[in-house]
Amino acid sequence: MPNPVNATPSLKSNALIASCQRSLTNRLTEGVAQSFERSVTTLMARSAIAETAEEKSLLALAADFAHRHQHDMTLRFRNHFEQALAAAFDVPAPAAKQGGKLDFASLSLVSDDLIEHSMERSRWAQLAGIDVDQEIVEELKARLRAVLENPSLASDQLPASLASIYDALKAALPEDSATAQAIKAALAAVGANLSIAINDAYAAANEQLRQSGVLPDFVLGAVIRDSRRQPSGAARAAQPRKGDMMGIADLPDADISNDDQLMMLQHAMAQAYSGQGQGEGRRQVARMLANPAAIDRLSGGLPQVQERSALMSSLTSFQRSDHSFVQAGIHPDLLARIKDEGTPLDQITVDIVGMVFDYIYQDPRLPDAIKQQLLRMQVVAVKAALLSRGFFARRQHPLRQLIDRIAEIGSDPDSDVGEGSDLMVGIRSIVDRVIVAFDTDVEVFVQATQSTDELAKEQIEKHRARLAATERAIAQREAQSAALDEARAEFELYATTQCPAFVKTFLDDWWAVFMARARTVTDFNEARAAWKSGIDTAKLLIWSTCEKDAQDIAALAEILPGMIRELRHGMASVDMPQVELNRFLQALMLKHTQEITAAKTRPPFRATIPVSRTETAALISGADPRPAESSGASSADDAMSFTQTAPRSLPTRPIDTSLAEIRRGQMIEICRDGDFRVYKLAWISPARKVYIFSRHPEETLTFEDTDLAGLIASGQARPSIETSPMDRAIALAAGDSNAG
Numbered sequence: 020m021p022n023p024v025n026a027t028p029s030l031k032s033n034a035l036i037a038s039c040q041r042s043l044t045n046r047l048t049e050g051v052a053q054s055f056e057r058s059v060t061t062l063m064a065r066s067a068i069a070e071t072a073e074e075k076s077l078l079a080l081a082a083d084f085a086h087r088h089q090h091d092m093t094l095r096f097r098n099h100f101e102q103a104l105a106a107a108f109d110v111p112a113p114a115a116k117q118g119g120k121l122d123f124a125s126l127s128l129v130s131d132d133l134i135e136h137s138m139e140r141s142r143w144a145q146l147a148g149i150d151v152d153q154e155i156v157e158e159l160k161a162r163l164r165a166v167l168e169n170p171s172l173a174s175d176q177l178p179a180s181l182a183s184i185y186d187a188l189k190a191a192l193p194e195d196s197a198t199a200q201a202i203k204a205a206l207a208a209v210g211a212n213l214s215i216a217i218n219d220a221y222a223a224a225n226e227q228l229r230q231s232g233v234l235p236d237f238v239l240g241a242v243i244r245d246s247r248r249q250p251s252g253a254a255r256a257a258q259p260r261k262g263d264m265m266g267i268a269d270l271p272d273a274d275i276s277n278d279d280q281l282m283m284l285q286h287a288m289a290q291a292y293s294g295q296g297q298g299e300g301r302r303q304v305a306r307m308l309a310n311p312a313a314i315d316r317l318s319g320g321l322p323q324v325q326e327r328s329a330l331m332s333s334l335t336s337f338q339r340s341d342h343s344f345v346q347a348g349i350h351p352d353l354l355a356r357i358k359d360e361g362t363p364l365d366q367i368t369v370d371i372v373g374m375v376f377d378y379i380y381q382d383p384r385l386p387d388a389i390k391q392q393l394l395r396m397q398v399v400a401v402k403a404a405l406l407s408r409g410f411f412a413r414r415q416h417p418l419r420q421l422i423d424r425i426a427e428i429g430s431d432p433d434s435d436v437g438e439g440s441d442l443m444v445g446i447r448s449i450v451d452r453v454i455v456a457f458d459t460d461v462e463v464f465v466q467a468t469q470s471t472d473e474l475a476k477e478q479i480e481k482h483r484a485r486l487a488a489t490e491r492a493i494a495q496r497e498a499q500s501a502a503l504d505e506a507r508a509e510f511e512l513y514a515t516t517q518c519p520a521f522v523k524t525f526l527d528d529w530w531a532v533f534m535a536r537a538r539t540v541t542d543f544n545e546a547r548a549a550w551k552s553g554i555d556t557a558k559l560l561i562w563s564t565c566e567k568d569a570q571d572i573a574a575l576a577e578i579l580p581g582m583i584r585e586l587r588h589g590m591a592s593v594d595m596p597q598v599e600l601n602r603f604l605q606a607l608m609l610k611h612t613q614e615i616t617a618a619k620t621r622p623p624f625r626a627t628i629p630v631s632r633t634e635t636a637a638l639i640s641g642a643d644p645r646p647a648e649s650s651g652a653s654s655a656d657d658a659m660s661f662t663q664t665a666p667r668s669l670p671t672r673p674i675d676t677s678l679a680e681i682r683r684g685q686m687i688e689i690c691r692d693g694d695f696r697v698y699k700l701a702w703i704s705p706a707r708k709v710y711i712f713s714r715h716p717e718e719t720l721t722f723e724d725t726d727l728a729g730l731i732a733s734g735q736a737r738p739s740i741e742t743s744p745m746d747r748a749i750a751l752a753a754g755d756s757n758a759g
Contacts, residue, residue, distance in 0.1 A: 035166065035228075035231055036108050036166065038227060039108070039166075039178070039224050039227060039228070040101070040104045040105070040108060040178075042220070042223050042224055042227060043104060043178065043179045043220050043223075043224055044097060044100060044101055044104060046216060046219055046220040046223060047100060047179060047184065047216055047217070047220050048093060048096065048097045048100070049216065050212075050213055050215070050216020050217065050219070050220070051092075051093050051096050051188070051209070051213070051216070052089070052093045053212065053216070054209045054210075054211075054212035054213050054216065055085055055089035055092070055093065055209055056089065057212045058082075058085050058205065058208035058209045058211070058212060059082050059085050059086045059089070061208050061211070061212075062078050062079075062081050062082035062085060062204070062205065062208050063078075063079070063082045065078050066078035066079045066082060077198070077200055077201055077204060078204060080197050080198060080201035081197075081201040081202070081204035081205040081208065082205075083197070084195060084197040084201055084202060084205045085205045085208065085209065087195075088193050088195065091193060092188075092191045092192070092193065093191075095190070095191035095193075096187050096188055096191040099186070099187040099190040099191055100179075100183065100184070100187040103183045103186060103187055104178050104179065104183070107177070107178040107179075107180075107183065108167065108178055143185050143206060143207065143210060144181050144185070144210070146203075146207045146210075147206075147207045147208075147209075147210025147211045147213070148210075148211055149181060149210055149211070149213060149214050149217070150214040151181070151214065151217055151218060151221075152218050152221070155218060155221045155222055155225060156177070156221060158225050159177070159221050159224055159225050159228075160177055162225065162228040162229070162233045163177065163178065163228075165233050166228065166233060179217070179220060179221070179224075181217070184213070184217070185210075188206060188209065188210075189206075281317055281321075283303075283307070284304065284307055284317060287300050287303035287304045287307065288300065288304055288363055288364065288367055290303070291303075291304055291367055301367065301370065301371070301374070302752075302753060302754040304367050304371065305371045305374070305411070305749075305752045305753040305754070306753040306754060308368070308371065308408065308410075308411045308412065309411040309412050309749050309750075309752075309753045310412055311409070311412040311413065313412075314408060314409045314412045317408075321364065321408050322362050322364060323408075324361075324365065324405040324406055326406065326459040327459075329360060330356075330357075330360040330361055330365070330405070331402065331405075331406075331459065333356050333360060334353075334356065334398060334401060334402050334405075335402070335458060337352065337353055337356060337398055338398040338399060338402065338454060338457070339454060339455060353369070353397075353398060353401065354369070357369045357401075361405075365405055368401075368404050368405060368408075369401050369404075369405075371404075371411065371752055372397065372400050372401050372404050373397075374748075374751075374752040375400075375411075375745070375748040375749055375752050376393070376394060376397050376400070376748070377748075378747065378748035378751045378752060379393055379394075379426075379744050379745070379748045380394065382744050382747065382748070384430050384697070384739075384740075384744065385426060385429060385430055385744055386429055386430065386436045388429070388436045388437075388438070388443055389425065389426060389429030389430065389436060389446070392425065392429075392443075392446050392447060392450050393422060393425065393426065395450050395454065396418075396422070396450060396453060396454070398454075399418065399453060399454060399457050400418060400422075402457070402459075403416065403418045403461070403464075406459060411749050414743075414746065416461075417461040417462075417464035417465050417468065418461065418464045419745055420464070420468050421453070421464045421467050421468045421471065422743075422744075422745050423743040423744075423745050423746075424468050424471045424472065424475070425446055425449075425450075425471055426743060426744045426745065427475075427743070428442070428446075428471065428474065428475045428478065429442075429446070430697075430744075431478075431699060432686070432696075432697050432698050432699045432713065432714040432715060433478070433479075433482045433699050433701070433713050433714065433715050434478060434715060435478075435715050435716065436715075441477075441478075442474065442478055445470075445474040446471070446474070449467050449470050449471055449474070452467065452470075453467050482701070482713070486701055486702060486711070486713065486719075489702075489711065489719070490702050490711070493702075493704055493709050493711070493721070494704060494705060495539060497704045497705065497706055497708055497709055498538075498539045498705075499535045499536060499538075499539050500535070500708075501706060502534065502535035502538035502539060503531050503532065503534075503535040505538075506530075506531040506534040506535055506538075506553070506554075507526075507527050507531050509554055509557070510523070510526045510527065510530075510531065510557055510561075513557070513558055513561050514526070514561055515561075515565070517564070517565040517566060518561050518564060518565065519564050519606075519610060521603065521606050521607075522560060522561065522564055522607075525560075525603050526557055526560070526561075529589075529590060529593060529595050530553070530556075530557055530560075530586075530589065532593045533553065533589040533590070533592060533593045534549075534550060534553040534554075536592065536593065537549035537550060537553060538550050552585070553589070556582060556585045556586065556589070559578055559582050560582060560586070560607075563575055563578065563579065563582065563607075563611060563614075564607070564610050564611070564614065565614075566614065566617070566618075566621075567614055567615075567617075567618040567621075568618055568621050568622070568623050569618055569619055569621065569623075570623070571618060572615055572618050572619070575611070575614075575615065579611065583604070586604075587600070677728050677731045677732060678707065678710075678724060678727060678728055678731075681700060681703070681710075681738075682700070682703075683700055683701070683702060683703050684699065684700060685699075685700045685738065685739075686698070686699055686700075686738070686739035686741060687699075687700055687712060687736055687737070687738060687739060688736065688737050688738070688739045689712065689720065689730065689735065689736045690730075690735040690736070695737075696714065697714070697739050698712035698713065698714045698718075698720060699712065699713050699714065700712055701713040701719075707724060708723065708724050709721065709722070709723060709724070710722045710723075710724065710727050
């Protein structure tokens with residue numbers, strides 16, 4: 020059998036590459052043109068049967084966009100695709116593969132823009148449902164590796180890959196008034212018709228390379244290596260394919276076989292160890308290991324670390340030895356043991372653990388004292404991740420729950436994380452026990468989490484005890500404030516235009532305070548009786564200062580001694596200055612004298628204020644008044660009941676919408692002295708009018724609801740991110756730039 024490497028040098032010529040470029044360009048450009056034509060018909064048909072007006076309008080816009088721009092976009096696609104092919108066929112050979120020990124020192128993550136663009140490509144391919152024959156793809160890659168002298172040709176480097184096709188279509192987009200959703204729908208419809216053109220272009224390129232003698236004895240199994248194959252191409256073709264550019268993040272929704280996912284993991288690991296793209300490779304491996312769906316599919320094909328293996332024994336010995344972790348990063352001695360005794364997957368797993376703890380170490384939300392305790396458990400985390408390949412994918416893993424709980428209690432603004440505090444002594448003791456006790460049984464972590472919960476409970480109880488007096492005082496003050504508002508609203512129901520201004524001022528400024536205090540006494544029956552007595556006295560006071568006729572003079576003389584006695588008693592309880600009380604009583608006596616004098620000469624009349632002898636007698640006796648209906652007669656006995664002068668409608672206080680979702684225990688960032696600091700919402704008053712925020716040591720902020728709503732509206736207060744540091748660190752290690 021001829022050696023493929025020796026047989027191909029004369030064939031790797033510019034003429035062959037140019038011929039492949041022309042073939043791929045012509046076939047795909049023709050396919051794009053046909054796809055545009057088909058997409059217009061498809062979109063119009065979907066628009067006709069759309070269930071909602073919004074969907075119908077969107078599909079119609081997409082069809083119009085595809086129809087108007089199919090010719091100019093096809094031409095622009097060709098130009099951009101030709102440029103992409105020229106660059107793809109000019110890929111330089113990778114640097115020599117590193118030998119010996121693997122270098123974990125440097126790690127560069129790809130840019131946020133590149134990650135987002137890659138995800139955009141993946142979403143397009145998935146939405147379009149592009150079906151590419153993977154056998155043809157692998158065969159083409161194998162032949163192009165020989166032509167381009169690039170033995171590590173990746174899927175995204177493949178000339179005419181789905182990524183390059185999408186990029187060319189995106190670059191061909193014209194400026195148009197159509198919405199982004201309509202353009203997205205149009206591109207998806209075009210992509211849905213591209214599968215045949217792509218497969219034909221790949222097959223034609225393969226045939227051209229085969230006829231030119233490139234890898235005439237090509238064997239697909241040699242390319243996929245250890246991947247287990249389907250028994251036949253027909254069976255494989257029956258499975259729908261999403262394309263060679265499907266992103267790792269889309270694995271839960273991708274229709275990719277377990278074998279192909281294992282191959283993808285192998286490729287990502289190879290990239291992580293190669294001279295190029297190490298950061299991208301590590302990121303892809305981290306994304307797969309942090310993906311529950313991928314782990315479930317890969318679990319059967321991944322090498323497992325035995326609990327009693329030499330590697331586990333070595334790690335346990337290192338775990339219990341005296342190694343200080345003063346900063347993030349895996350200890351060099353630990354790395355050496357993994358490299359000597361572990362598999363490549365073990366090595367990259369440890370590398371990812373190091374990345375995760377490095378992000379935890381950099382997390383500004385965690386106090387330094389808590390970070391140091393978490394860093395002490397790095398070796399424990401390494402063992403846990405090696406024993407359970409789903410460590411990164413499962414929040415329910417007992418060690419992750421322990422780390423999350425320690426981080427949660429440590430980052431609580433009320434926690435005292437000072438050296439020697441009860442909390443830090445307790446956490447340090449828990450970590451000590453984990454380091455000593457953990458061999459391979461995760462029950463150690465469950466018990467440690469229970470101990471941490473008990474420690475957290477003690478801290479909460481201590482803090483609540485410190486706040487209890489403040490809470491009681493504010494609750495009492497708020498209850499009095501609510502009662503004050505209600506008393507003034509009651510007075511407003513009865514105070515007519517005849518009520519003198521000095522009486523209204525007295526009621527609002529002093530008598531309402533007396534009633535509010537009486538309303539908030541501990542005994543409910545006593546408070547109810549005091550409230551009714553206060554309202555009755557206020558009614559009598561208002562009635563006593565209004566116009567009367569001769570028959571009311573006797574009633575007024577009868578009630579005045581008791582009413583004055585009640586007023587003096589009430590004002591003594593609220594410490595009304597004696598000077599002000601005397602001034603009020605003198606004004607009241609003068610008003611009564613004037614009304615008595617006027618009543619003696621005033622003819623009988625129908626009272627303009629709704630009061631009668633029945634009402635007055637009822638108030639004096641303390642009995643409920645008998646309501647009387649107005650019949651239009653001039654008799655005072657037929658006047659409307661005093662208690663029915665106006666409908667009872669007390670004001671209510673709506674809760675500001677910005678405060679409606681705030682709950683006790685929530686972390687809130689508040690700007691203080693130009694910097695945002697995290698506070699804990701320690702207490703909300705019963706009427707949600709007063710909010711207390713706390714932060715150790717003994718820093719307490721109290722806000723009225725209107726003030727807090729203003730802080731939120733101005734951006735000076737905001738809810739704090741509540742994701743766990745472990746989740747954020749794993750997401751960052753997997754390339755999610757938004758997790759920070």
